[in-house]
Every structure is written in structure tokens, then in C-alpha cells.
Amino acid sequence: MAEATAALSGAVVRYPGRPPIGPIDLSIAPGEIVALVGASGAGKSTILRLLAGLEPPSEGRVDRAAAPGRTGFVFQAATLMPWADARTNVALPLELAGVAASDARRRADEALATVGLGDRLTARPRQLSGGMAMRVSLARALVTEPDLLLLDEPFAALDSVTRRRLIEDLHRLWGAGSPRPAIVFVTHDVEEAVYLAGRALVLDTATGQVAAARTLPGPLPRPEGWRMDGAYRAAVEGLAHDLADAMTASSREAA
Structure with missing residues (x-):
């Protein structure tokens, strides 16, 4: 096993x-x-x-x-940074892990596309519905390819x-x-x-x-x-x- x-x-x-x-x-x-x-x-x-x-x-x-950094967590609220766009919110865990900013943004864009938000990369949380905000939170949890x-x-x-x-x-x-x-x-x-x-x-x-x-x-x-x-x-x-x-x-x- x-x-x-x-x-x-x-x-x-x-x-x-x-x-x-x-x-x-x-x-x-x-x-x-x-x-x-x-x-x-x-x-x-x-x-x-x-x-x-x-x-x-x-x-x-x-x-x-x-592995360290390979656990994703999605909370009851979306817990997004209100001043940052969707791309920046999703790229955050990668950048904190030392991934180069350009690579982190590219991977964030891919993660947002997988949850159906490829056209909302620069949207701020206030511009998103509750369901969209939760999709951003899910993309942020998935972007590290968690175990x-x-x-x-x-x-x-x-x-x-x-x-x-x-x-x-x-x-x-x-x-x-x-x-x-x-x-x-x-x-x-x-x-x-x-x-x-x-x-x-x-x-x-x-x-x-x-x-x-x-x-x-x-x-x-x-x-x-x-x-x-x-x-x-x-x-x-x-x-x-x-x-x-x-x-x-x-x-x-x-x-």
C-alpha cells in the first residue's frame, strides 16, 4: 500500500x-x-x-x-488580497516559495484558465462574484500542484x-x-x-x-x-x- x-x-x-x-x-x-x-x-x-x-x-x-509547499488550503471565505488582481493573488504562493515572478505569473494564468477565469486575470476581488472569487481561491490552492x-x-x-x-x-x-x-x-x-x-x-x-x-x-x-x-x-x-x-x-x- x-x-x-x-x-x-x-x-x-x-x-x-x-x-x-x-x-x-x-x-x-x-x-x-x-x-x-x-x-x-x-x-x-x-x-x-x-x-x-x-x-x-x-x-x-x-x-x-x-512535500513542503505542496499542500493547498481553501477556506470558507475566499481570503483574497483586495488590492491585488486575480493573477497576483494566485501567483502569491509560488512567489513566496521562490519561483521567479515571470514564471509565477505564467503558472497563475494557466491555473486561472483551468477554473474558467482566463478572461479575468486583471480583475480585483471587488469585481468578482462570490463564485468567481472562490474559483480564484481554488486556483491559488491548485497552482502549486498540491499533493x-x-x-x-x-x-x-x-x-x-x-x-x-x-x-x-x-x-x-x-x-x-x-x-x-x-x-x-x-x-x-x-x-x-x-x-x-x-x-x-x-x-x-x-x-x-x-x-x-x-x-x-x-x-x-x-x-x-x-x-x-x-x-x-x-x-x-x-x-x-x-x-x-x-x-x-x-x-x-x-x-
Whole structure:
């Protein structure tokens, strides 16, 4: 078996004023797409920060095979520099890594073209719709050709049509990767999780531990009409049941 792109082993995170998150054990295989599903406060974003190396665990281990600079992170908000155009925003991680400015701009232009914004290279964030701004953020995460791509509910604030289009784009870009990056995607939406991922992990609300794991059916990227397939609908209902069970169990323990 190939070495995991990233893994948590007995990881515990302690914050003042709340019970600890963990211990958490999970492993992300190269090229797989994993959805993290759980209630607010279950530790989904904390797990992403651990996997990204942005936060150390209080206890346990984080193992990362991804090369330095080869982890992309897309946050809930686009987090673009408002004074800079799309090209400059996307080129930033390359320039910070020491890539020559001309090469960084060329690669930024290519990344923006892949997300459908090849004609908006010089647009400022204020000139972009919410969906366009998120595409710029996605291009910025992809421009380094990451081994690991972490997505923290980046489509939650978008309308349903734009959200579906961006998920289709994400599948297309992932499928075109060589090698394909591993993706860890945080969401509250079980339909989004089943459509996007090949595996879903449900987190316990109180501890952040993996309360249930479900391998999701069907090929990735998804074929046209997959949302109408009976296997998709059954997986959505199954994952919703897992989430409800995890939330109910946490409520009983809190009582």
C-alpha cells in the first residue's frame, strides 16, 4: 500500500474552556477524496489545520508525506488580497516559495484558465462574484500542484447552482491531475459529501473522534445524472443516519 499522504495518530487538541478534541486516528491515501461530516464544533476545521501543519497537536502525531509547499488550503471565505488582481493573488504562493515572478505569473494564468477565469486575470476581488472569487481561491490552492488539498466548506455561502458547478469543476480538475491530489473536504451537507467524496467520516460532536466511516458508491468523477441514481440516494440516507446517530449519542453523553 502506498504511503499515506497525511495521517493523524492519537491526535488530541486542547483549547481553554472546552473538552479536548480527540484522540483522532485517520489516514488519507494518495489521490483519494474524503469528506469530513459533523455538527458545528465537532472539530472538522481543527482536523484540517492539523493535516495542513498549521497547528500542532497537544498529544499524538501528525505524519505528512506531502512535500513542503505542496499542500493547498481553501477556506470558507475566499481570503483574497483586495488590492491585488486575480493573477497576483494566485501567483502569491509560488512567489513566496521562490519561483521567479515571470514564471509565477505564467503558472497563475494557466491555473486561472483551468477554473474558467482566463478572461479575468486583471480583475480585483471587488469585481468578482462570490463564485468567481472562490474559483480564484481554488486556483491559488491548485497552482502549486498540491499533493494534499484541504477544503473547509468553501462553497457553503454560495447558491446551489454555483455550488454544483464548482463541485463539478473540482472533480474535473482532480481527475486531470497526474498524480491526482488527495482531497479532504469539510461539509455539513450529506448530499454534497456523498457526491464529492469516495469516503465519508462522521465526527462525534463532543470529541471529534471518527464515529462512523462509510465508503461511498460510484465512480469519481461522477457520471452525468448520478444524483438520480438509487445508489446515490441510498448513500445519502445512510450517511444522514450515521450523522444523526453521532449527534444523538453526543447529546446523551452531555446529559
